[in-house]
Amino acid sequence: MYAQQQAYAPSPYGYTPSSSLTATINLDEEVTLADSAAERDLHESLAELYSIILTLDALEKAYQRDAIPEAEYSDICARLLRQYKSNLADATVAHAFGDLDAFKREWQLEVPKATERLRIGLPSTTTTATPSRHRPVSAHATGPAATHLVAASENFITLFDAIRMHMLSKDTLHPILVEIIQAVNKVTDRDFDNKGKIVQWLITLNQMRAAEDLSAEQARELQFDLNAAYDGFKGTLD
Incomplete structure (x- = not known):
């Protein structure tokens, strides 16, 4: 005589399904991914x-x-x-x-x-020089070229002043440094001496929190590198 047929496929692990494990999710109901x-x-x-x-x-x-x-x-x-x-x-x-x-x-x-x-x-x-975009601006330039040159110099001076006045937060220095890089690119497409240093400072500031300040040691290093970059920039004008 045959044994009573089981109502489910036999499991090699001896697991017996329970009727209490029925689905409680309404499949017609939209799933919400957020509670508010x-x-x-x-x-x-x-x-x-x-x-x-x-x-x-x-x-x-x-x-x-x-x-x-x-x-x-x-x-x-x-x-x-x-x-x-x-x-x-x-x-x-x-x-x-x-x-x-x-x-x-x-x-x-x-x-x-x-x-x-x-x-x-x-x-x-x-941040990268684009060859042949335009010729470097002369120190004796006039018109729009002179305007770009003055703007670049003023941005350097503004950053020097901010450091001297101990205004060392990211939200003060970062915008000025961005303006310096954008301004010098309008003057010359040459990667002048020490331009890479101000790009590195841009990266450093970009990774800081908005209200975070440079340390006194970092401020001295920034001022030194900025002086070197400004000299390099002026060297392209000769």
């Missing part, structure tokens, strides 16, 4: 940061392959960097984001080009 509007906004901001990082990496690769015009690259890159900073200006988003390296590890992102661009905080066209 604030949580939904946070998720949207983090998703936007994820998208910005991927887009920026693709943009950098396209620019290096000459697949995008310089002007278009500069405009898009600057806009992505602004959007990245704007999202992280929110304290809640910044806390959830952590830092870039932690965010990349969490979401398994391999984006070396975007990482470098975010580390510098400016488009490549701003």
